[in-house]
Amino acid sequence: MSTSPIAKKMKSTKVIGTHSGTFHCDEALAVFMLRLTDEFKDADLVRTRDPAKLEPLDIVVDVGGVYSPEKHRYDHHQRGFEEVFGNGGFDKIKLSSAGLVYKHFGKEIIAKRLGTNIDDEKVQTLWFTLYSEMIESVDGIDNGVNISSSPVAYAQRTDLSSRVKRLNPNWNEEATDAIYDEKFTHASKITGEEFLSQLDYFAFAWLPARDIVKEAMEKRFEVDPSGQIVVFDKSCPWKDHLFTLEPTVSPSSSSPILYVLYPESDAPGSKWRIQCVPESPDSFKNRKSLPEPWCGMRDDKLSEVSGIPGGTFVHASGFTGGNATFEGTKEMAKKALSF
Structure with missing residues (x-):
């Protein structure tokens, strides 16, 4: 009995997990950033709150009640969570899932975008700068931190988190899991476009001006x-x-x-x-x-x-x-x- 010279091979794909239902800027951005890494660039996505379905996934963000980089678990909602960026003096605002992913994968993402190694001084500078200019605000908004303790002079509703929030189905619209998932994909794309736009500006315009x-x-x-x-x-x-x-x-x-x-x-x-x-x-x-x-x-x-x-x-x-x-x-x- 002869065997075929061509063997069929199943695609081996990592799977990212996050929660189902109403989505926010932090996990939409976290998922996008993970797909910029070598390990998760082709990852599928599962949106669920079922612990049994989350347990076997390769990485889970914004759900599950566990923060463990060793296990690739990046939630921030659990009691006792106090993790901050902790670099460059950023120690006042607790991290959201976006901040957690950026803290652990940000240097790799930046180095890859610049075509350099992770130890390059430019990577370190941009890692701090992009956290300050973008990620910290996502963390702050998701964790309910007011931008000012005093009455503000005007409302700001064009920020990235507000734009993502408006992408959720309205209260008087149909809202199935499939609809939420479709809208989440769009939200993740928008957060990613903003992230890459800011990264490219700071890397290729702002930093050379120094x-x-x-x-x-x-x-x-x-x-x-x-x-x-x-x-x-x-x-x-x-x-x-x-x-x-x-x-x-x-x-x-x-x-x-x-x-x-x-x-x-x-x-x-x-x-x-x-x-x-x-x-x-x-x-x-x-x-x-x-x-x-x-x-x-x-x-x-x-x-x-x-x-x-x-x-x-x-x-x-x-x-x-x-x-x-x-x-x-x-x-x-x-x-x-x-x-």
């Missing part, structure tokens, strides 16, 4: 003896880097950096901008605003009021302005220092 900002800060005394004016030869993301680097390149708090100058574009003859350094990266309050008489002025009127030719505008709030030339913008900064 060297530009550092070099400009080190040369600031060549611009003005005060050291309070920084000039960038191109527009780039600078705020986060300035605040991170300032303690090392400008240890004296007596002369904080107040203004940054940069061209509006890379085109020859580009106009230039001046921008005030805020009190913190997310603050709308400046360390030192542009002079009040300049605020809201444009073109010839601005040039007349400031005494600097080539003025283009100063924002009504005084946080930014412009001039036709670098020399004019530099003069605006110098005058503003002593105003």
Whole structure:
């Protein structure tokens, strides 16, 4: 009896488990992130709350009442759960399933996206940054942590968690398990698109700007003896880097950096901008605003009021302005220092 030279082989697939029914941003994102890893890239998904069905699965997130990385169990609802990110000072907000998956698999995901090894310094930097800029908010919202202890000035309902919440079937719509599963797939895709968009921005735009900002800060005394004016030869993301680097390149708090100058574009003859350094990266309050008489002025009127030719505008709030030339913008900064 002969045997066929072609042997049929069943596909070997890992299976991710999470809970059925109403879904949230954290497990939708956790599932997407797991599928970015080598181990779970082709994983199937089972959504159930039945312990017997969850038990044999390769990895379970947001259900099951167990947190055990060794067993690939990543729930955060059980009594006594206190796990935080614990790196880079992030120790105030307990992790959701998204935070747990990111804590244990995030470096691998980032390294794979960058095409580098997990020990690369860039991976560590991005691991902290993406947690701060995205994952921490998902953890906070899922765990019911208010963004502020004071009354907020306005509602914010366009965040990722709110968008995912609206994808659930409405109370007056049909809501079978199949419908929930279909909508969950869509939700996971949306969270993943946001995750990869932010990762790519920080990896390929934000991080490369760090060297530009550092070099400009080190040369600031060549611009003005005060050291309070920084000039960038191109527009780039600078705020986060300035605040991170300032303690090392400008240890004296007596002369904080107040203004940054940069061209509006890379085109020859580009106009230039001046921008005030805020009190913190997310603050709308400046360390030192542009002079009040300049605020809201444009073109010839601005040039007349400031005494600097080539003025283009100063924002009504005084946080930014412009001039036709670098020399004019530099003069605006110098005058503003002593105003």
